[in-house]
Amino acid sequence: MFTKITFLALLFFSTISAKSGSISGKVTDADTGEPLIGANILILNTNWGAATDIDGFFKINFIPSGKYVLKVSYVGYAPETIKDVNVKAFDSLFIEIKLKTDFTLAEICIVESKPLITKSTNTCKVTNSESIQTLHVRGGRGSEVLYCVDGINIQAGGYTAEFNQCLQSAPWNTEEYNTIVENEFLNAFSNPLSTFSIDVDAASYSNARRFIQAGQLPPKDAVRVEEFINYFDYDYPQPKDEHPFSVFTELGSCPWNKENYLLHVGIKGKELADEERTDCNLVFLLDVSGSMEPENKLPLVKKAFKFLVKNLRENDKISIVVYAGSAGLVLPTTSGNQKRKITFALDNLHAGGSTAGGAGIQLAYNIAKENFIEGGNNRIILATDGDFNVGVSSTSELVKMIEEKRNEEIYLTILGFGMGNYKDARLEELADKGNGNYFYIDNILEAKKVFDHDLMGTLFTIAKDVKIQIEFNPVKVAAYRLIGYENRLLKKEDFDDDKKDAGELGAGHTVTALYEIIPIKEKILFEEREDLKYQISKLTDTAKNSDELLTLKLRYKPPKEDESKLITSVVRDAVNSIETASENFNFSAAVAGFAMLLRDSEFKGQSDFKMIEELADKNLGEDRYDYRDEFISLVKRSKKLSEELSLLEDEK
Numbered sequence: 260m261f262t263k264i265t266f267l268a269l270l271f272f273s274t275i276s277a278k279s280g281s282i283s284g285k286v287t288d289a290d291t292g293e294p295l296i297g298a299n300i301l302i303l304n305t306n307w308g309a310a311t312d313i314d315g316f317f318k319i320n321f322i323p324s325g326k327y328v329l330k331v332s333y334v335g336y337a338p339e340t341i342k343d344v345n346v347k348a349f350d351s352l353f354i355e356i357k358l359k360t361d362f363t364l365a366e367i368c369i370v371e372s373k374p375l376i377t378k379s380t381n382t383c384k385v386t387n388s389e390s391i392q393t394l395h396v397r398g399g400r401g402s403e404v405l406y407c408v409d410g411i412n413i414q415a416g417g418y419t420a421e422f423n424q425c426l427q428s429a430p431w432n433t434e435e436y437n438t439i440v441e442n443e444f445l446n447a448f449s450n451p452l453s454t455f456s457i458d459v460d461a462a463s464y465s466n467a468r469r470f471i472q473a474g475q476l477p478p479k480d481a482v483r484v485e486e487f488i489n490y491f492d493y494d495y496p497q498p499k500d501e502h503p504f505s506v507f508t509e510l511g512s513c514p515w516n517k518e519n520y521l522l523h524v525g526i527k528g529k530e531l532a533d534e535e536r537t538d539c540n541l542v543f544l545l546d547v548s549g550s551m552e553p554e555n556k557l558p559l560v561k562k563a564f565k566f567l568v569k570n571l572r573e574n575d576k577i578s579i580v581v582y583a584g585s586a587g588l589v590l591p592t593t594s595g596n597q598k599r600k601i602t603f604a605l606d607n608l609h610a611g612g613s614t615a616g617g618a619g620i621q622l623a624y625n626i627a628k629e630n631f632i633e634g635g636n637n638r639i640i641l642a643t644d645g646d647f648n649v650g651v652s653s654t655s656e657l658v659k660m661i662e663e664k665r666n667e668e669i670y671l672t673i674l675g676f677g678m679g680n681y682k683d684a685r686l687e688e689l690a691d692k693g694n695g696n697y698f699y700i701d702n703i704l705e706a707k708k709v710f711d712h713d714l715m716g717t718l719f720t721i722a723k724d725v726k727i728q729i730e731f732n733p734v735k736v737a738a739y740r741l742i743g744y745e746n747r748l749l750k751k752e753d754f755d756d757d758k759k760d761a762g763e764l765g766a767g768h769t770v771t772a773l774y775e776i777i778p779i780k781e782k783i784l785f786e787e788r789e790d791l792k793y794q795i796s797k798l799t800d801t802a803k804n805s806d807e808l809l810t811l812k813l814r815y816k817p818p819k820e821d822e823s824k825l826i827t828s829v830v831r832d833a834v835n836s837i838e839t840a841s842e843n844f845n846f847s848a849a850v851a852g853f854a855m856l857l858r859d860s861e862f863k864g865q866s867d868f869k870m871i872e873e874l875a876d877k878n879l880g881e882d883r884y885d886y887r888d889e890f891i892s893l894v895k896r897s898k899k900l901s902e903e904l905s906l907l908e909d910e911k
Contacts (some may be wrong), residue, residue, distance in 0.1 A: 280346040283318035284354035285310050286331060293707070295358060296335040296565040305765035310606075313598050322346045331356050333701035342616040354711070360704060377816070399588050410521045435645075436480040437684040437746070441599055441860060444740045444777065448733040453741055454749040454863065456761035457526065457770045459717065459727045460690065462675055464490035466683060468856065469701040471893050476900050477856045481683060484743030486576070487854040488771050491886060493843045496526035503721040504528045504764060506828060509844045513775055513833040514874055515852055515864030520834055522739075523844045524729075524811065528721050531766040536719060538635040539575040539595070544623040545608065546643035548583040553608035555701070556677040558664040560642045563706035568602060570715060571595030578626045582619025583611060592630050614739055617657055619670075624660075627669045636718050636818070638695070642674045645682025657685075661693045670763075674709070675699040691746075694723070696762055699760060707847075708884070717765035722815040724761040724823065727772065728754040730810045734802045735832050738777040739863065742851050754814060757823050771843075772849050775862070776808075778832075808832045847874035848886065853894055858902075869900035 286298040296316025301308040309317040322744040326345050332338040336358040346352065364589045381471045381746035432745075450749070459570065470477035498505040507525035514521070543564060551557040571577065575595030580588055590604040623639045631637055645828070661671055671693025673686045690697035696717045726749060731739055741748075753759040764770065801807070838847065852871045855863040879887045 270461055277472040278350065279321045280348060280350040281318060281320045281322060282327075282329070282344065282346065282354065283316065284352075284356055285315045286317070286335075286356045286358060287315055288334070288358045289357035293711075294570070295333050295336070297562040297590045298331060298336075298358070299832075300356075301330045301332075302586070303330055304327040313565055313602050324348050329354075331358065333358055333703065336360055340567055345663065366404060369494065371875075372626075378548070394665075394677060405893045410599055433646075434478075434481075434678070434683045435684045437687070439480050439483065439745050439858075441858070441862065442743075442745055443743045444738040444775075446730040446738055447547060447736040448552075451731050451733060452728060452751045453731070453739065453774070454726065454728040454751050455741060455744045456749055456752050457745040457763050457764065457772075458698050458744060459489055459764065459768050460484050460486050460687070460697040461490040461713065462486060462683070462687065462697045465701050465705050466699040468893060469678065469699075471896050472701075476897065476904065477857060482854050482858045484851055484854040484858070485747075485772065486743075487575070487850050488743065488773065488847050489769070491850065491890075493525055493769050493847065493889055494880060495525045495843070497527060498529050498567065502826060503815075503817070505825060505858050506811070506813060507843070508828065508830050509835065510808065511832060511840040511844050511848075512827065512837050513864075514845075514848050515855075515866040516775065517865075518777075520778055521844070521848055522774040522776055522809070523847060524727065524772045524774075525621060525843065526725075526764065526813075528716070528764045528766055528768045529722070530717055536572075538632050539571070539718060540627060540630045540632045541575065541577050541639045541718075542623045542627045542639045543579045544619055544641040545579065546582045546583075546619070546646075547571075547581045547608050547610050548646070549611050550644055550646050550680055551677070553677065556644060557608065557612050557701065558611045559703065560674075560676055561608060562635045562703060563700055563710055564605055564642070565602055566707055566710035567714065568595075568598050568605075570599065570711070576630050576632070577601055578630065580619060580620075580626060580710075581608060586619040586622040588622065588626065592626070614702065617660070620657065620660065624669060626662045628667065631669070635667045636720070638672055639669065639693075640672045640674065640714075641689075642830075643674060643686070644677040644680060645675060645686045646680050647654065657689055658692045661689055665694045665760075667691065670720075671695040672714065676761045685748075689819045694760070696763075696765075703818060708886070709844065713768075715881065716767045719764045719766040720818050721766050722764040722816055724757070724759070725764050725770075725815040726754050726759075726761045726811065728812045728814075729774070730812070731776075732802050732805075732807055733779075733798065734867055735779060735808045736776055737779045742773040742862075743854075754812070757816070757821065771847055773847060797804075806831045806833075837874075842880045845874055845878040846880065849878065850890065853890075853897070856899065867902065868894055872898075 261843065264724035286300070287293060287296045288295060296313055296315065297309060297316070298311040299308065300310070300317050300319070302322070306321060307319055309319045313319045324347055329341040329344055330338060330665055331341070339356055339358055341354065341356070344352065344354070415427050454505065457762055463481060465481040467477040467482055467514065470476055470481070472558070484841070495507045496505050501743070505527045507527065508522040511523070513519040545560060547557060573594055573596040576592050577590070578588065578592050579590035580586060590601065620639070620641070627637055627639055672692060673690040675681065675686050676870060687697050698713065700706050702710060728751070747762070749759065749761070807829050809830050812826050814823040816823045835844070849871050852866040852874070854873065856866055856868065872891055873895065875887065875891050882888055
């Protein structure tokens with residue numbers, strides 16, 4: 260029935276419409292032209308605003324006639340202010356807005372008129388507040404302190420600062436990292452075989468970048484060298500035979516120990532055309548507990564997942580499970596082409612409560628099993644800071660649960676967010692046991708990299724249980740050291756054991772491993788060696804008479820098979836100089852050297868930040884997305900932080 264109230268409502272809105280207009284537009288990345296999802300558009304000095312949708316579009320209706328100022332902001336991009344936006348009655352403005360990436364960090368500003376800091380053993384006191392200057396307070400690796408500026412808590416490193424009579428003692432940093440015991444050099448005669456599982460994770464690099472950009476060197480055990488190396492793509496050839504990946508090897512001079520060799524081993528997964536993609540059954544498992552409230556946690560999670568939503572297809576199945584004090588299903592199984600429905604569910608998530616991570620994982624596996632796609636990609640994608648504290652929460656209990664589900668071909672990929680209470684050790688282990696991958700997302704640019712490129716590849720496994728075994732020729736090699744992969748080492752017997760779990764390779768992905776090799780400089784006559792009471796060790800004629808430095812073997816299983824296939828190749832004793840080595844070789848060496856410097860590794864040799872910067876700068880390659888250029892910026896920033904840290908230590 261057409262009531263009087265309905266009539267008055269229509270009259271009211273028609274009156275507003277007659278005197279108002281609208282502003283719509285599209286927000287994109289200035290460099291790539293890609294739409295920015297969830298960018299904020301605010302009309303200053305009003306309560307009107309909007310956020311961009313999955314295609315980067317926005318619209319603000321019923322704006323009274325007049326001139327306005329728009330502010331457009333997005334995490335990881337420089338904000339844009341648009342002045343003199345003239346809205347007229349019956350008019351609809353359309354504005355194209357291009358935001359530029361911004362890697363700069365806000366400085367901590369404190370007011371001072373004379374030397375600001377009086378330093379004792381463990382305190383740093385603000386003594387005056389009259390004029391504006393910039394204060395940098397930095398401490399040791401991964402150290403953290405909370406201090407207060409006009410009632411706002413700010414984290415910095417090393418000292419406790421007092422400002423406006425607001426003094427708080429430094430909180431405990433509850434971030435967790437497993438202790439890394441670096442691989443040693445092994446004698447090639449008594450230990451000729453080196454065996455390990457591949458690892459395509461990259462979380463360690465982006466997590467360390469977070470520390471460096473915040474003005475601190477990362478904790479040593481936060482640096483996993485292989486994840487630094489594998490953060491970057493390398494220009495390896497596409498596979499051309501029956502195997503789903505190609506194998507690339509190169510031998511060159513070691514940049515940090517010129518007397519030694521460096522062996523570069525690369526694997527390139529086959530690229531899949533869109534029609535070759537299997538259908539996906541994905542369960543988004545999102546931590547919405549109270550610890551996820553900060554801007555770089557749940558708000559960033561929601562923006563990040565929208566990149567993945569954009570790439571979904573009609574036959575893909577999507578569910579969203581959340582957990583805080585308890586776990587719940589917020590989006591029942593939905594077709595991938597219902598993007599707005601999925602996006603709406605993401606937008607309506609809010610943080611609060613304790614963290615029942617185990618219950619969330621269990622519910623997610625149940626949902627994944629109910630919607631299992633035979634021959635498809637069945638996977639849980641968990642986004643969290645890892646702070647599980649309710650119900651099944653111990654790492655051992657979670658690992659047992661995840662290993663059981665792995666055998667049902669439901670895999671687990673983990674995305675880490677946040678800082679302060681971040682549980683890297685736990686998340687890295689869970690992803691490993693879940694036959695998934697582990698990423699750390701520190702900003703919107705990393706979210707775009709992971710969801711638009713890296714994650715889409717790992718969703719489609721082309722080879723599982725991929726193992727590498729190298730046999731070194733003791734006539735040519737005195738000793739060798741695998742750089743990184745400490746928690747991926749396997750026993751030599753595991754290589755031929757098809758029941759032994761190992762890493763998965765996704766479509767289009769590259770995996771890179773480096774060995775430092777101490778060569779035998781002078782020809783030695785090897786005969787029988789009686790090192791043991793009950794055995795005699797002998798070298799074969801092949802070892803003595805060939806130019807073979809080593810034999811490389813790889814085992815893998817096709818995704819739906821249980822019997823492995825073997826690939827074998829030989830690396831001969833032909834060494835490139837640094838000048839003649841490939842860009843792949845030199846850039847990966849620069850990254851490894853940088854990681855060893857951050858770890859203060861006993862094996863860093865003659866590495867220093869200047870050498871690393873120069874080597875990387877000469878071997879940037881195509882660098883389509885400027886990831887390698889950013890690497891050089893991190894090297895420069897780390898050099899400065901290291902110098903400042905040395906000065907602080909000298910003053911103590």
